[in-house]
Amino acid sequence: MSGIEPQAKDLLEEYLYSGHGACPGCAMPIVLRTIFHALGEKTIAAITAGCFGTISGTYPASPIRIPAYNTPFPSAGAAASGIRAALDVKGDRETTVIAVAGDGGTFDIGIQAISAAAERNDDYIFICYDNEAYMNTGIQRSSATPWGAWTTTTPPSDLKAQPKKDIVRILAAHRVPYVATASIAYVDDFVRKIRKARETRGFKFIYTLSPCPVGWRFPSEITIRLARLAVQTRVFPLYEVEDGERYTLSVEPEGIPVSEYLKPQGRFNFLREGDMERIQENVDREWERLVRRF
């Protein structure tokens, strides 16, 4: 597959201008720039409510150079299908359609439309930037919030008591042609996966962790470092799943202690004695389960 491996010139064209409304240190604009660099101008995006929807401009100014369509919160999965259908019926097979949503628009309110589009194997790329809570409305718990995390709806006396939903396995269980996790700390890998998704017909799901300085309570200059630590601690392994079956590890994680990743984040300040060990055990167990699939 030609044109998949990223080149330096890919990063010259800018499709997300300054003037967007993201918070300092937000990972999501980096996610967007990476996606747009990888895909180029022949791209149409469906955007849903959430942080991306909010930063995508205030009339009449837009920071996005590709055509984009905001749609209500539950409907990114359906709107992208509609755009793809319109292009298909007009004979445009060249333009790539993407849907971009946060964890709310993917794991929770959006999952019905996404599951349906995946089951139909509609030909577009669904990209989830997971900042692990409803950050746009002010850090409320989502089903992507990790166990033991503080949010404004899981206060210190009642921290998130459930592990996060395994969205990758849910999408892979639809047996779609391509599912991959990606990280802004591994841009080459990210670009390669987006391009592989573009070259693959059918439904593609790209899942990326989007560290949020405001919601996770960390200094805004360590966003990329945290993204890298998430991979290296095996909290967020980088891998691909093809046709729901063929698992491939993209980056061998060092397996450094999970506390290295959690300690810089104020949202984990309320863990009780033994909780850190419990989280480490959970990460180890999930990793063992994953490794068996490669």
Add this chain to the structure above:
Amino acid sequence: MKKLLTGNSAISLGVMLCRAEVISAYPITPQTTIVEEISEIVADGRLKARFIRVESEHSALACVAAASAAGARAFTATSSHGLAYMHEMLHWTSGTRLPVVMVNANRAMGSPWNIWCDHSDSLSQRDTGWIQLYCQSAQEAIDTVIQSFKIAEEVLLPVMVLEDGFFLSHTSEVVDVPEQNMVDSFLPPFRPRFKLSPEEPHTFNIMADPSMFIHFKHDAQQAMNQAKKVIARVDREFKARFGRGYGYTGNVRMSDADVVLLTLGTAASTALEVVDAYRKRGKKVGLCRLRMFRPFPSEEIGRLLGKAKKVAVLDRDNSLGAGGIVAQELKAALYGTVKKPRIFEFIGGLGGRDITPRDIGEIFNYTMSHSGPDGAPVWMGVKK
């Protein structure tokens, strides 16, 4: 060509003749046979379109709205709870100024469950920014679908075509199906000024702050004002080519009527028989069938009904705590007029209850024998 068709079949053929490009819908009684028939029409190649079998009505409208934004002529159909489930998307579609056409087979809203006709589903969506056209026959349904794409694409507002569930959706009648070349010359391809295109990138539906938001809403109101004229003009053009026109209202024996019955949909067909019978007995009764509910034809209906002494409004719906919705709208329209008829309000036909000639007769008799309304609407066929 003349064919024996149900309302739903006539609508499906209308969508085919309009060369809709993206269709998405979710089955719900009594709309379901539209979904089935269009999927066959697309599958056997009579229509070059994409038919997307979504998992819900919310997704159906989200899907066709986005397809419309990408430049495709788009259609969906639903009913009752499906329409209610679309509520958020109804606002969104008109707000984005997308010329989607939708058919809603009118059906009661639960609870309790009920699959039969009344107008509470679409009338309770009256504030969502859609044009609403209520049909009386399968012929009018196919013709209105064809007119609706032309109206929607000119004013950039979505159109909801309403047909009474079962009474119209599932009842067969002889329909004159227009020829494809005639429809093609009446309805040119959809060529929007703005669409999702890499050649000319735009961001649709970004934030409009308090200084701008009201301008979007005012522009939409201007478009709805324009729609009123466009609906009349398109109807005239349609009549010139196809020989059939419908107007904002269907009027029968109105010019000298002392008592006029105002209603929507198929009940007007029953009422027509009763009006004729009463006229034979020398009673000066008339019938006004409201076809265009949004935009509401306030001036025209004021002029029309201002000549009558009394107007009986038969609402196939009820707004708890306020009364029949059509009656409310009529009273608001007549408020500023000089000649005001007395308004008698009737609630009937809810959840598919038949509106019989006897019911219509009772409505006329009540209205003729009372000097004024008692205050509260009369509920037809309910034990006191």
